[in-house]
Structure formats: structure tokens, C-alpha cells
Amino acid sequence: MPQLNENFFDLEKNYLFINIAKKVKAFTEANPDADIIRMGIGDVTLPIAKCVVDAMKKGADEMGVKETFRGYEDSGAGYDFLREAVSGYYKSFGADVPADDIRINDGAKADCGNIVDIFGQDNIVLVTDPAYPVYVDTNVMSGRKVIYANSNEENGFAAMPDDSVKCDLIYLCSPNNPTGSVYTREQLAQWIAYAKKNNAVIIYDAAYEAFITDDDIPRSIFEVEGAKECAIEMCSLSKTAGFTGMRCGYTVVPHELVVKSSKGEDVQLAQLWGRRQGSKFNGVSYPVQCAAAAVFTEEGQKQIKENIRYYQNNAGVISRTFDELGIKYTGGKNSPYIWFKCPNNMGSWEFFDYLLENAYVVGTPGEGFGKNGEGWFRLTAFGDKDRTVEAMERFRKLLGK
Ligand code: PLP
Numbered sequence: 001m002p003q004l005n006e007n008f009f010d011l012e013k014n015y016l017f018i019n020i021a022k023k024v025k026a027f028t029e030a031n032p033d034a035d036i037i038r039m040g041i042g043d044v045t046l047p048i049a050k051c052v053v054d055a056m057k058k059g060a061d062e063m064g065v066k067e068t069f070r071g072y073e074d075s076g077a078g079y080d081f082l083r084e085a086v087s088g089y090y091k092s093f094g095a096d097v098p099a100d101d102i103r104i105n106d107g108a109k110a111d112c113g114n115i116v117d118i119f120g121q122d123n124i125v126l127v128t129d130p131a132y133p134v135y136v137d138t139n140v141m142s143g144r145k146v147i148y149a150n151s152n153e154e155n156g157f158a159a160m161p162d163d164s165v166k167c168d169l170i171y172l173c174s175p176n177n178p179t180g181s182v183y184t185r186e187q188l189a190q191w192i193a194y195a196k197k198n199n200a201v202i203i204y205d206a207a208y209e210a211f212i213t214d215d216d217i218p219r220s221i222f223e224v225e226g227a228k229e230c231a232i233e234m235c236s237l238s239k240t241a242g243f244t245g246m247r248c249g250y251t252v253v254p255h256e257l258v259v260k261s262s263k264g265e266d267v268q269l270a271q272l273w274g275r276r277q278g279s280k281f282n283g284v285s286y287p288v289q290c291a292a293a294a295v296f297t298e299e300g301q302k303q304i305k306e307n308i309r310y311y312q313n314n315a316g317v318i319s320r321t322f323d324e325l326g327i328k329y330t331g332g333k334n335s336p337y338i339w340f341k342c343p344n345n346m347g348s349w350e351f352f353d354y355l356l357e358n359a360y361v362v363g364t365p366g367e368g369f370g371k372n373g374e375g376w377f378r379l380t381a382f383g384d385k386d387r388t389v390e391a392m393e394r395f396r397k398l399l400g401k
Contacts, residue, residue: 007143016368039379040362049303059290078104085296095222106247108236113138118272123168128159130369135171157181161194173205178378179339180331195230202231210240228254241295248292314388315381321392336381359394
């Protein structure tokens with residue numbers, strides 16, 4: 001009889017969004033006429049840019065012709081044309097990331113979880129709380145000790161390192177899901193200094209970098225001095241270019257990032273990661289990589305930015321309503337998420353029910369992202385413009401004085 005990985009018993013019983021879906025299903029069954037506005041799951045709603053779809057079609061056509069058909073991609077790291085395009089994109093905002101340090105993947109979620117394969121079991125993992133649940137779940141599944149750095153109202157939901165705390169792996173996410181907060185260059189420099197002092201590695205999730213509008217907020221940790229010796233970065237086209245249903249992202253493990261083995265030998269993490277991917281991952285489909293490369297062309301950037309602006313306008317509609325209603329929030333700027341304090345000291349699940357029952361609006365209870373999320377709530381700006389305006393009307397009716 002096989003033994004189970006009983007670390008799974010230490011996980012929250014259900015993934016957050018499954019719990020929400022169950023509650024919404026029960027509510028709609030009981031209230032079939034309720035006109036529900038969904039602002040919970042952070043999924044995009046606009047179609048993919050035309051030039052990106054055209055590139056995918058062209059790639060698909062090539063697969064149907066003997067001369068241009070492609071099977072497995074040799075390196076498994078992604079086609080050079082896409083890795084070069086990603087490297088050029090990094091250069092466009094001042095980060096020097098060579099194509100050789102980039103591996104293409106089928107989205108950031110998988111790599112956020114898979115990266116832990118290259119680290120030992122006894123590592124202590126520091127996660128900012130609240131956080132995207134994947135960081136905690138994947139480490140709990142593999143039995144690692146997880147400790148937390150508090151993101152809260154006092155620090156603007158941007159946790160900073162505490163010198164008295166020791167750890168080996170650090171997950172940071174900026175712009176942050178769920179809180180919409182961003183790290184400044186100086187704050188990232190502090191995390192880098194802390195990581196170096198502790199010989200720790202930062203796993204930096206930049207999935208929402210495309211939403212940054214302030215020029216002085218870094219889009220990549222590699223814009224900050226010293227990051228290449230202590231950080232890995234994950235990024236994704238999911239929110240940048242509407243790829244949630246296409247699946248494509250990239251992970252950067254700099255060749256400068258070296259960790260000592262237990263025998264005292266220097267080991268390049270990029271080499272271990274390449275070895276891991278070589279055994280467990282067979283790459284992203286050719287048409288999808290063609291589509292991804294189109295995102296980084298001049299025309300692609302122009303078209304995807306129109307969609308991003310649409311979501312940013314929605315974020316503006318939400319932020320302005322909250323300003324008007326005197327609701328405290330973070331995000332909305334540099335981020336598609338608005339993270340706000342539940343009114344009247346309600347708990348976050350209590351407010352979830354209140355909002356669903358009285359305004360037919362679905363959001364995400366902050367508590368689902370960690371203990372510091374209790375009493376806070378997340379809305380996304382990824383919805384339809386008119387429905388976002390309508391949702392804010394309902395907020396005014398519900399919460400206006
Ligand atoms: N990282 C963060 C912070 C996210 O919020 C998400 C998706 O919501 C991902 C990664 C996963 O993105 P992908 O669709 O590329 O797997």
C-alpha cells in the first residue's frame with residue numbers, strides 16, 4: 001500500500017476560490033433572479049490582442065506543413081526568438097536580463113510551486129502575509145516550515161524584513177496580490193540586503209508588473225543592485241496580455257545566483273532548475289510561444305496596453321468610489337486589485353455574505369490570503385467597465401451615509 005504525502009492534511013481544506021464558488025452557487029440557486037456582479041477571481045475578461053492571435057494562427061499553420069512542422073523544442077527552455085524577446089522587454093525598462101537566464105513556462109503558478117524542487121526540505125520559508133496562496137500551499141505540501149512577515153495597515157501592506165528573523169527562502173510579490181501594494185526600489189534594496197546577510201534566496205513574483213504606472217517603482221527585482229546574486233523572478237503573460245487561457249510565462253534564474261552545497265561546493269541554481277525542468281517539463285506549444293513573442297513587438301505592446309488601460313480605468317472607478325465613501329484601501333494604482341477595510345469592523349467572510357446578499361456583488365475575503373487579511377477584502381478591476389460602474393453604484397447605495 002502506498003504511503004500518502006500526509007503534509008496535504010496540513011493544508012486548508014479547500015482552495016479559497018472553490019469555497020467562494022460554492023457559496024455563490026448556493027446563493028444563485030436560492031436567488032435565481034439575482035443579477036450578480038463577479039469581482040472575486042482575478043481573471044481577465046478582454047479578448048487577446050489581434051496581432052497576438054494572428055501570430056498564434058500563423059504558428060498553428062506552420063505546424064500543418066511538413067517543412068515548418070515542429071516537434072519537441074530541443075532546449076526545453078523555450079524558443080530563442082521568445083527568450084530574446086523577453087530579454088529585450090526587460091531591457092526596455094532598464095533591467096539587464098540575458099536570454100540564457102530565461103526559461104519559458106506555461107504560467108507563473110506552476111513555477112512558483114515547482115521551484116521548491118531545487119531546495120532542500122529543511123529550509124525555512126518566509127512568506128508575506130497576506131499572500132497569493134500558492135506560496136504557502138506548495139511549501140506545506142512538501143513539508144517545509146513556513147513563517148510569516150506581517151503586511152498590515154501600519155506598513156501599507158508591504159512587509160519589510162526583520163533582522164531578528166532567520167530564513168532561507170523568501171517569497172515577495174509586487175505589485176502584490178491580494179493587497180495591490182508595491183515595493184519601492186529602496187524597500188527592495190532592504191530585502192536584498194537582508195537576503196544576502198542570511199544567505200537566503202528571494203523568489204520574486206512579478207506577475208502584475210505591467211500594471212505599474214509610476215516610473216520610479218521597479219517592474220523587476222533585477223532593476224535593483226545586487227538582486228542577481230540572491231533572487232529568482234517569475235513573470236507571466238496571464239494578466240499582462242490576457243493569457244490566462246493560453247498559458248505562457250517565464251522564470252529568470254540569473255547565472256550569477258550561486259548557493260553552497262552541504263559539501264561546500266558552489267552550485268548554480270540555474271543549473272539545478274534546468275535539470276529539474278529537463279526531467280519534468282516538456283515546454284510550451286509552438287503556436288503559444290509565437291503568440292507570446294508577438295506580445296513583445298511594438299504593435300503587440302500597443303495593443304495589450306489598450307487592454308491594460310481599460311482595467312486601470314476600472315481600478316480608477318473603484319478607487320474614486322472608495323475615496324468618496326471614506327473607505328480605507330491599498331492598490332488600485334499600479335495594480336488591478338483594490339484591497340479595502342471591511343466597513344463597520346465586519347469580518348471578511350461576514351462582509352462577503354453581506355455584500356453578496358445585499359448588493360449581489362462577489363469579492364474575495366481577505367482572510368483567505370492569510371491572517372492579516374482578516375477584516376479586509378479584495379476586489380478586482382478585471383471586469384467589464386459598465387458592470388464595474390454598476391457595482392460601485394451598489395456600493396454607494398449600501399455604504400453611503
Ligand atoms: N502570481 C500571482 C501573484 C498571481 O496572482 C497569479 C494568478 O492569479 C499567478 C502568479 C499565476 O499566473 P499564471 O496564470 O501565469 O499561472
